[in-house]
Amino acid sequence: MKVFVVYCHPSKDSFTKNMCDAFVKGITDSGNEYVISDLYEMHFDPVMREEEYLRDAYYRNTPDLCEDVLAEQAKINESDAIAFVYPVFWTEAPAMLVGWFDRVWTYGFAYGNRTMKVLDKAVILCSAGNSLEYLEETGLLESMKKVMLEDRLKDRAEKKDFIVFDCTAREYELRSENWERYMKKAYETGLCFFSQEDGGAE
């Protein structure tokens, strides 16, 4: 089984990079495969062009899609599952990943007369500076989950999960206190990806 990992963080010196590495190690240790799009490393262009906008807005199949978009769509249709790994920036995914959805989720692929396969599973692993309690109390967690699970993923995957690694901002001591536990959780999420409903999620 193959997982397509869409990873987005501007720096290798980050909790999120370590979390992503632990997750993919879990995938390979379980005998499964992965393919990764490291959006910053690829210099993925997240800016929708006017012709792309017009194509999507008018539900057209022309002009032909750009090579970089086709490559991402091929990775989806050649995989069994998808995982998004990113830090929360202003209660959203980083702009580069938001732009990835703008450009890759095209008319005729992700909506309209779709050619995108329905994936077995989709998982979001995101790091957040704030505590889970705060994100729940303020309704911000619900907003993030709704956008990712109910709009972007919707019925495009059979099973969906949203895992938050909270209190990971550098200013919190909890970041280092939780580090090993969180890396284990990310690893186990990869390890159990295809064998268990909730993987390493708590």
Ligand SMILES: Cc1cc2nc3c(=O)[nH]c(=O)nc-3n(C[C@H](O)[C@H](O)[C@H](O)COP(=O)(O)O)c2cc1C
């Ligand atoms: C520009 C920016 C915006 C951020 N916005 C939020 C936010 O809205 N909510 C939150 O919980 N954390 C926020 N954070 C904290 C990040 O999620 C942080 O990167 C995360 O704790 C993981 O650490 P890492 O960058 O070392 O991977 C923000 C960080 C930055 C740099």
